[in-house]
Structures are given as C-alpha cells and as structure tokens.
Amino acid sequence: MRRRTLLAAVPAAALLPTAGLAEGPKPKAAPATPNPDVSTPPVWEAGADRFVRPDVHGGDRVVGASFASRTAAYGLSGAAGTAHPLATQAGIDILKRGGSAVDAAIAINACLGLLEPTANGIGGDVYAMIWDPKTKKLAGLAGSGKSPRGLDLATVRSRAKGGTLPAYGAISVSVPGTVDGWWTMHQRYGKLPWKELFEPVIAHAEAGTPVPDMIAYYIRRSLAGFRQPGRGIEETDNALHTYGLNDGKGPAAGQVFRNPDLARTFRLIAEGGRDAFYTGEIARTIDAYFKRIGGWLRYEDLATHKSEWIEPHKTGYRGTDVYALGANTQGIATLQMLNILEHFDLKGAGFQSPLSIHLQAEAKRLAYEDRARYYADPHFSNVPVEWLISKEYAAERAKLIRPDRLLSPVHPGQAPSHGDTTYFSCADKDGMMVSMIQSNFRGMGSGLVADGLGFMFQDRGQLFSLQDGHPNIYAPGKRPFQTIIPGFAARGQVPWMSFGVMGGDMQPQGQAQIVINRVDYGLEIQSAGDSPRWHHEGSSQSMGEDSPGLGPNGMLRLESGVPEAARRRLAEIGWTLGEPDGGFGRYQCVEHRMDGDTRVYAAASEMRADGCALAY
Structure with a gap:
C-alpha cells in the first residue's frame, strides 16, 4: 500500500467499479432561490440529505493513522481546545x-x-x-x-x-x-x-x-x-x-x-x-x-x-494514573471500567477488533449497574467509593466476562454493609x-x-431518582446525580493529559476509550479522538436518562468507521447493534510533554463538533 494504516486493507476486488462511478445516494440540491438567512446559499441544504457515502472516506494523510482528521496543535507557552x-x-x-x-x-x-x-x-x-x-x-x-x-x-x-x-x-x-x-x-x-x-x-x-x-x-x-x-x-x-x-x-x-x-x-x-x-x-x-x-x-x-473543593479519586492503568471526581458525578465509572479491563490483553486483542470492543462494552455494563445502584450526593448517602474503585472488586467483576458471549443478566455488586455538555481543556506557561x-x-x-x-x-x-430507598432519590436542597465529568491522567507524578469526552452517559465510555487508545494502542492525541467509537445504551438506571425498549442487553452503537468484520462478529455473539446516531461524544485534550528541559503542549479537538485546538 502507498501509506500505512491501522485498519485492515481493503480487498482488491472492492476497488473495482461495478455499475458506474456516478452511482450512490445523491444529496438534495439547494433550492434555486437564495437562502434568505445567509447571503451565500450553501451547496447542500443544511440538515437535509447529507453527503454520506459508505464507500467514500476522508483523504489520505502522509503520516499518522488513516482515520486521523488532522495533526495536533503544538506550542511551548500554552494551549486550549474547545468546541x-x-x-x-x-x-x-x-x-x-x-x-x-x-x-x-x-x-x-x-x-x-x-x-x-x-x-x-x-x-x-x-x-x-x-x-x-x-x-x-x-x-x-x-x-x-x-x-x-x-x-x-x-x-x-x-x-x-x-x-x-x-x-x-x-x-x-x-x-x-x-x-x-x-x-x-x-x-x-x-x-x-x-x-x-x-x-x-x-x-x-x-x-x-x-x-x-x-x-x-x-x-x-x-x-x-x-x-x-x-x-x-x-x-x-x-x-x-x-x-x-x-x-x-x-x-x-x-x-x-x-x-x-x-x-x-x-x-x-x-x-x-x-x-x-x-x-x-x-x-x-x-x-x-x-x-x-x-x-x-x-x-x-x-x-x-x-x-x-474535593479530592479527585485515582486508579492505575498499565502505568498511567487516571483521575476522576466523585461527589455526585459518574466520574468513578471510568475508573471502574479501566480496573476491570486491566485484567484483559486489549493490545493483543487488536485495535478495533470485535474482542476488544466486546470486552470494553461488557466492562461498561458491569460498571453502570453499580452507577445505577450507588452513585449519589455523598452529603445525603454513604457512597462506597473506595470499594467500587478497588482493584480487588474489579478482579471479581472481570471474572464474570466471557470472550465469546454476553453476560446476562447483569447485576450490581453487593457493597459492604457500611453503607448536551461542553468540555474544554487549557494549559499555561x-x-x-x-x-x-x-x-x-x-x-x-x-x-x-x-x-x-x-x-x-x-x-x-x-x-433524581423517585424510587424509595435509592441513594439518589429526590430531596429538597440535594444535588442530583451528575453526568458531567472532567478527565485527567498523569505518569510518574507528572501531568500527561487534561481531557474529556462530553455527552451524557457516553462520558465514562468515551474517557475509557481515549485512555485505551493511547495506552494500549499507542495512538497520538488527535487520532485517539478521531478513532471510531462505540456507545452502549440501556444499562439499568433510575432517572430520566433511561432508554426504554432496548432489551435485557441494551444496544451497542458503532460508528461507521468500525470494520465490517468486527460488526459481524459482535452480532454473532449476541450484541444488538444500532445505527450511528451522533451520540458518541465530543473530545478535547491538552497533552503535556517534556523535550529535555523544555515543556511542550499538544492540543487536540473533536472532529465531530465545530471546535478547534490552538497552541502558541
């Protein structure tokens, strides 16, 4: 091949024309009269048929992953990435x-x-x-x-x-x-x-x-x-x-x-x-x-x-310290997922492989059962955080996962008896x-x-939950369960990544995928975010985020960039696959590096949104 790629090569037969180069879905043309809202009408109607072609992908980059949208922004004095x-x-x-x-x-x-x-x-x-x-x-x-x-x-x-x-x-x-x-x-x-x-x-x-x-x-x-x-x-x-x-x-x-x-x-x-x-x-x-x-x-x-001010929680993942906020957020779900996945060889499973995606989604399902059962405002409930993010508990949960079939049903662990969003990152000189x-x-x-x-x-x-006895049940003067969570990672007591993936229940799932892409698969800061994502819906919940009618195992949505072979295998082992719906989160990140004695920042921004990253 002319350039290296992290995805499987396309079979040569797939490159041959079949019934003509002009075939395929055609977007709706703009109306002949000018758009009264803007001085120059768009070529395609905004929000109507999009230029979406499964057989057409982005242009080739000389370096980097085949799916990377651009290069990170580099600077010595500061950086920022926003939407x-x-x-x-x-x-x-x-x-x-x-x-x-x-x-x-x-x-x-x-x-x-x-x-x-x-x-x-x-x-x-x-x-x-x-x-x-x-x-x-x-x-x-x-x-x-x-x-x-x-x-x-x-x-x-x-x-x-x-x-x-x-x-x-x-x-x-x-x-x-x-x-x-x-x-x-x-x-x-x-x-x-x-x-x-x-x-x-x-x-x-x-x-x-x-x-x-x-x-x-x-x-x-x-x-x-x-x-x-x-x-x-x-x-x-x-x-x-x-x-x-x-x-x-x-x-x-x-x-x-x-x-x-x-x-x-x-x-x-x-x-x-x-x-x-x-x-x-x-x-x-x-x-x-x-x-x-x-x-x-x-x-x-x-x-x-x-x-x-609250003390962030921390777990180690293959030599990287990953931090999360507790309080009334879902932040520790990221740590629970990574603790479980540390028991599996994701690198050996292969990037964007069906086994890798299966293991990650199963870890999510286990963590989110605990999320639905225990997470709440700690001023009103005794949330067993240290037990939930412990390595011992993660080892027990990891034993439940099988590589060739889904765990069903999924239950929360038994605790000891003691009891749309914007993300951005910036750094200075x-x-x-x-x-x-x-x-x-x-x-x-x-x-x-x-x-x-x-x-x-x-x-x-x-x-808020309305279930009697639930730690997140509504009460006057109480903070509701929160989905919004910032992310942070360090290596050897030195800051590494200030990052996040916005988007409701996608946030811990997205954060874990960023860490895995960087730590297990070696992707750089921009391609780690551009990589195709998965999003599992339908875990147990007791509040307004519930997605009804998804069945006992929920629904696994895959972005269009996930290889077709992975899709087929995931369906074979029992996953109900859903169409991409835009709910895969939006990522920003600033990375801290050292070039000798000189600090270097790299900043990345989400290709799924309207933002950008800059450094100087």
Whole structure:
C-alpha cells in the first residue's frame, strides 16, 4: 500500500467499479432561490440529505493513522481546545495577556455559553480538575447546585411521567452552580482581574457572531422541541426571543447571532463578582421570574449556594494514573471500567477488533449497574467509593466476562454493609492544566429563560431518582446525580493529559476509550479522538436518562468507521447493534510533554463538533 494504516486493507476486488462511478445516494440540491438567512446559499441544504457515502472516506494523510482528521496543535507557552473556534481564541488571548490556565478556562466557558448554548451556559453546573504546578497536585472542584428547598418529594412525584421527573420546565431546575464555580477557582488560581475575563464574551454578545453548522442545527432542533405540545414548559416566549432570531426558529448556519441580554448579565457579573448572580440583581430577577411562572427556585436557594473543593479519586492503568471526581458525578465509572479491563490483553486483542470492543462494552455494563445502584450526593448517602474503585472488586467483576458471549443478566455488586455538555481543556506557561466541563444537561436545558437575562436554566433535576430507598432519590436542597465529568491522567507524578469526552452517559465510555487508545494502542492525541467509537445504551438506571425498549442487553452503537468484520462478529455473539446516531461524544485534550528541559503542549479537538485546538 502507498501509506500505512491501522485498519485492515481493503480487498482488491472492492476497488473495482461495478455499475458506474456516478452511482450512490445523491444529496438534495439547494433550492434555486437564495437562502434568505445567509447571503451565500450553501451547496447542500443544511440538515437535509447529507453527503454520506459508505464507500467514500476522508483523504489520505502522509503520516499518522488513516482515520486521523488532522495533526495536533503544538506550542511551548500554552494551549486550549474547545468546541468553538472563537472560544479557543479567547482562551489563547487570555493566556497571552498573562492570565493563568484558570483565567483562560473561565473566559472560554463564558464564551461557550454564548457561542454554544446547546451544550452549556451560566444556567448550568460546572466541574473541574486543576493541576497545580506549585504543589504538584491535582485539585477538584464541584460547582453543582441543589434542588429548591421549597419543592418537596410529593410535588415532584405528582409531576412525574413514567416514574421519572419531566425533562423540561421548572420542576427540573436546580440552582445554577457555574458562576460560583468560576469565582471559587479564580480566588485560588486567578492572575488577571476578574472583570477582564468577560471582555471577550461581552464583545461577542453585543457584536454578534456567525453560528457554526452543528450548533445552528441543534439550536433549531431544541427550539422546535420546546414548542411541542405537552412539554410542560411554563413559558417559551423568552427562549424564542433570546435564541429564535427573526422567525423564532433559530439561526441558520452562518447567520449572525446576538444576545444583548446576556451581554448585560455578564457586565453585572464582571463588575459585581459572584454576588451579582447569587445575591444581587440577577438573583432577584430569577426569584421574580420563577414566582411569576409558578416555579420553585428562590432567592434563598441562590444566596446559600457554595461550590466545594474535593479530592479527585485515582486508579492505575498499565502505568498511567487516571483521575476522576466523585461527589455526585459518574466520574468513578471510568475508573471502574479501566480496573476491570486491566485484567484483559486489549493490545493483543487488536485495535478495533470485535474482542476488544466486546470486552470494553461488557466492562461498561458491569460498571453502570453499580452507577445505577450507588452513585449519589455523598452529603445525603454513604457512597462506597473506595470499594467500587478497588482493584480487588474489579478482579471479581472481570471474572464474570466471557470472550465469546454476553453476560446476562447483569447485576450490581453487593457493597459492604457500611453503607448536551461542553468540555474544554487549557494549559499555561507555568505548567497549570485545567480539565473543565460544564452543562445545562439535556440539550439547551429546561426551556426557561428568565426575563431579560439571556441564558437558559439547566434541567439537571431530571436525574433524581423517585424510587424509595435509592441513594439518589429526590430531596429538597440535594444535588442530583451528575453526568458531567472532567478527565485527567498523569505518569510518574507528572501531568500527561487534561481531557474529556462530553455527552451524557457516553462520558465514562468515551474517557475509557481515549485512555485505551493511547495506552494500549499507542495512538497520538488527535487520532485517539478521531478513532471510531462505540456507545452502549440501556444499562439499568433510575432517572430520566433511561432508554426504554432496548432489551435485557441494551444496544451497542458503532460508528461507521468500525470494520465490517468486527460488526459481524459482535452480532454473532449476541450484541444488538444500532445505527450511528451522533451520540458518541465530543473530545478535547491538552497533552503535556517534556523535550529535555523544555515543556511542550499538544492540543487536540473533536472532529465531530465545530471546535478547534490552538497552541502558541
């Protein structure tokens, strides 16, 4: 072959023409009249038939994996990878001003709330892991808000649908933790003045920015969903006013989006700090809004909110230390999966082989049974974390996996008797690295935008359980189970990767695949993320993420790049395979290297989203 590849060679017969080179599905042509939303109409209708051809793949690269989309960005002084190019640029600009990686992360996150409102915003929660080069330790921050104290379990159950909380409306809203999370990080690690961090987002919100294709698609889809009958959203006028543009349907790809309400909100935060949000004008506006629509979030809920510093948990995986946050997140599921998989020779099984995918998916199923049974707010429940992430427990679970058939049924372990999302990463010249994730939970969130504030509230409360005796059962003033988790890995007490894979229950599955791609298969930072992924759905749960009707073994979705031979074998041993649905997560990563005495950063960004990675 002309170039090396990590995938099997295509049989020569498959390269021969059959019935003509022009055959195959043809995308729908653009309408003859100009698109009124943009000055230059696209060649293909956005969101209609895509140029998807199973027999056509990306162009050839001279070096690297055959599926790699591009090369990592390299730099000596700093790096950032985010889901939007303008957010990445904002982070780099803050670093060049002399800001710390935490300063850059806050500026990035503020911009993403404007630029990517389908995944995050100041109406949601935030989690971070921060490598401190002075102490040479990793710090964890949980910026997760609690349920309203005036909303009781009986009321929640009266609004339940199918045994779970509704996905939208005021019943699903918990206290937004993001702004206090930023403030808490900045108080410890910030270098630039607080108000300077919001200059980029205020400028973009007032001047407007063109909306990328993927984000435009999801905004329009979300707004259409909010308007559907039976959603239970108390009012949608504010959301349509904020995000709907002229027709209320949302921006087209490339159309300029402005949010002057959000610019004003950020000006208040820039001048007044976190108090502007939790005890000042913004808090009073939020209180008045929820009283007006019959919701439960109140000024007192905001005024008593505080983030907390937490100690990250750690496990070793073939010489690499992998970290995760506990608290009320699903972070330790990554560690549980890796602990189980350490008992199998994934390298010998082969990259993208049916055995490798089978073993990984089975480890996921085992870990997620524990996730459904034990994970919750540790302030309300005694979560047996040390037992769950122990090597001894992993060895017991690994013995259940068979290479030629599925484990059925799958149960959680018996504990001892003691009891849509954005991810980004950045690093600075001093060696500080920030792994940060922030979300409104399901898509844009609850559908609710307070009068004149320009941001949507999260619907994270949907992830409470309503089962009696469950550690994650709803209670007033309690933090719901969280899916958002940052990732971090080190080698020999030296930071290696600040990374994450966003996307609901995909996050631990995606994080484990990144670690495996790098440690077991030797992929570099960009191709580790570009590699085809698997996503298993249908594990036991007791909250609003349930995927009904998937059968006892759930469904294993494979991206189109997984070899056909692997697909056939996985089906033969019993996996129910699903079509790719775009739910394979989105990855960003900054890698720390040493070239002699010189620090080098490599940054990678997800090819499945609209973002980019930069370094300088």
